[in-house]
Amino acid sequence: MNTTFHLWEIDKIVKQVLDIYPAFKKFALYGDLGAGKTTLTSAMCKHLGVTESTSSPTFAIIQEYIGSINRQDITICHMDWYRLKNINDLQSAGVLDYLHNENMYCFIEWPNNVPDAIDSSVLKIELSMVNELERKIVVSIC
Numbered sequence: 001m002n003t004t005f006h007l008w009e010i011d012k013i014v015k016q017v018l019d020i021y022p023a024f025k026k027f028a029l030y031g032d033l034g035a036g037k038t039t040l041t042s043a044m045c046k047h048l049g050v051t052e053s054t055s056s057p058t059f060a061i062i063q064e065y066i067g068s069i070n071r072q073d074i075t076i077c078h079m080d081w082y083r084l085k086n087i088n089d090l091q092s093a094g095v096l097d098y099l100h101n102e103n104m105y106c107f108i109e110w111p112n113n114v115p116d117a118i119d120s121s122v123l124k125i126e127l128s129m130v131n132e133l134e135r136k137i138v139v140s141i142c
Contacts, residue, residue, distance in 0.1 A: 001139035004130055007039070014043045017125070017139055024123040025104065028111035028142060031127035036135050040127060041078050041107040048076055048105060056080055056109070061093050067105070074105060081110040090117055118142050 001020060005013050027044070029037040042054040049068030056078075057063040063078040077098045081090075090096050098106055099117065111118050118124075119142060126138040 001137065004134055004136045006134050007036070008133075010036075010039065010043045011047065013137060014040070014047045017123075017137075018044070018047060021123050021139070024121075025102070026099065026106045026108070026122040027125055028108045028118050028122045029125050029127065030112060032129070035127040035129055037109045037127060040125070040137075041109070044105075044107060045076055045078070048074065050076060054078065058082060062095065062098065075101075075103070076105040076107070078107045079109065081108060081113045084110075084113055086114060087116060090114055 001017065003013075029040060031037050038056040045054045045065055045067060050065045052065060054065060055063065057080045061080060061083070065076045065078070067074045067076050079095060079098065081095070084090055084093060084095070087096075096117070098104060108118075108122070111122075122142045124140045124142045128136045130136055
């Protein structure tokens, strides 16, 4: 997937990503500050049945939410690796437990800080600003 979209179309983009790549539950979000990583994650969480407000886990490193698919509760984890620098940091923060849980959805911001932790089970989503209201999204398998 490689397309541009307006921010008001984010729900349509989220549905397309989840429909095109239904087997993936782990998502690595790449992009500069302001590219829309947290906005996309919030829209994904909403689409996955999260009803509470979502926010960037910059200081907490991990935010956990409960969503619902087909009336079954699912656990969703939103991670921010901005302050993490290596596998030991991931281990200390408990991140690897989330990554290895096959039943959990994970959205990872700043995965480029610890690239060795990302494998082919993770869907790569690259976001970039076209202008203030438009973004480019490129989705591929890591």
